[in-house]
Amino acid sequence: EVQLVESGGGLVPPGGSLRLSCAASGFTFSSSLVMSWVRQAPGKGLEWVSAIWGSGDNTHYADSVKGRFTISRDISKNTVYLQMNSLRAEDTAVYYCAKAGDSGSIYDYWGQGTLVTVSS
Amino acid sequence: EVVLTQSPATLSLSPGERATLSCRASQSVDSQLAWYQQKPGQAPRLLIYDASNRATGIPARFSGSGSGTDFTLTISSLEPEDIAVYYCQQRRSWPVTFGQGTRLEIK
Numbered sequence: 001e002v003q004l005v006e007s008g009g010g011l012v013p014p015g016g017s018l019r020l021s022c023a024a025s026g027f028t029f030s031s032s033l034v035m036s037w038v039r040q041a042p043g044k045g046l047e048w049v050s051a052i053w054g055s056g057d058n059t060h061y062a063d064s065v066k067g068r069f070t071i072s073r074d075i076s077k078n079t080v081y082l083q084m085n086s087l088r089a090e091d092t093a094v095y096y097c098a099k100a101g102d103s104g105s106i107y108d109y110w111g112q113g114t115l116v117t118v119s120s
Numbered sequence: 121e122v123v124l125t126q127s128p129a130t131l132s133l134s135p136g137e138r139a140t141l142s143c144r145a146s147q148s149v150d151s152q153l154a155w156y157q158q159k160p161g162q163a164p165r166l167l168i169y170d171a172s173n174r175a176t177g178i179p180a181r182f183s184g185s186g187s188g189t190d191f192t193l194t195i196s197s198l199e200p201e202d203i204a205v206y207y208c209q210q211r212r213s214w215p216v217t218f219g220q221g222t223r224l225e226i227k
Contacts, residue, residue, distance in 0.1 A: 036216070038164075045207065045218060045220050045221045046156075046158075046164065046207055046209075046218040046221075047218065048215055048216040048217065048218060060214045060215060060216075062215050063121075063215070096164075101166075101169065103152075103170055103211070104211060105211035105216050106154045106209070106211055107154075107209075108166050108169075108175060108176075110165075112163055113163060
């Protein structure tokens, strides 16, 4: 059974940092697999944040987080990370980890999400 | 960036009725479009990929069509459990983008 379990969310003041983790199981966590983070602000729609594939050199970011967030992964630990720096109030959201299927960047499995709240 | 515009924002129908949800792209995304269903308090679930392919385990009442810039998700006969917000998403070009969602209500 495929499972994606996010952790690391919480309350952080503006300007602070947080690192999210997504532990994957139930499938081959290969370097060719695309893994992404998608967020959802309270009462709002889905916003794609970042993706990683290949050996980790291939990454993409939404303009809203470029230069502040860094996605990475540890294949030996079947884990994807999202390092979030210089956090702003508008980064407050539930952050979902998502696995892409064979079609690439179409997300066939999602975690349950972890809430990040940026507030003083 | 490809902007996806969904319509209507809210759709209210009775059980057994047919639901038609629209997604329009600001530029061609070929057939590289997916549909997701999100119920309150839950993560999104993939319904349709590559415009018209049902994902594993998705009931046959859900179908997708379209290519280029205009896409449709059809639910042939509404069930009460279909209450949800439905999102389209394109993967044709970076960044990946989602539509703003259509809320489906059951009368």
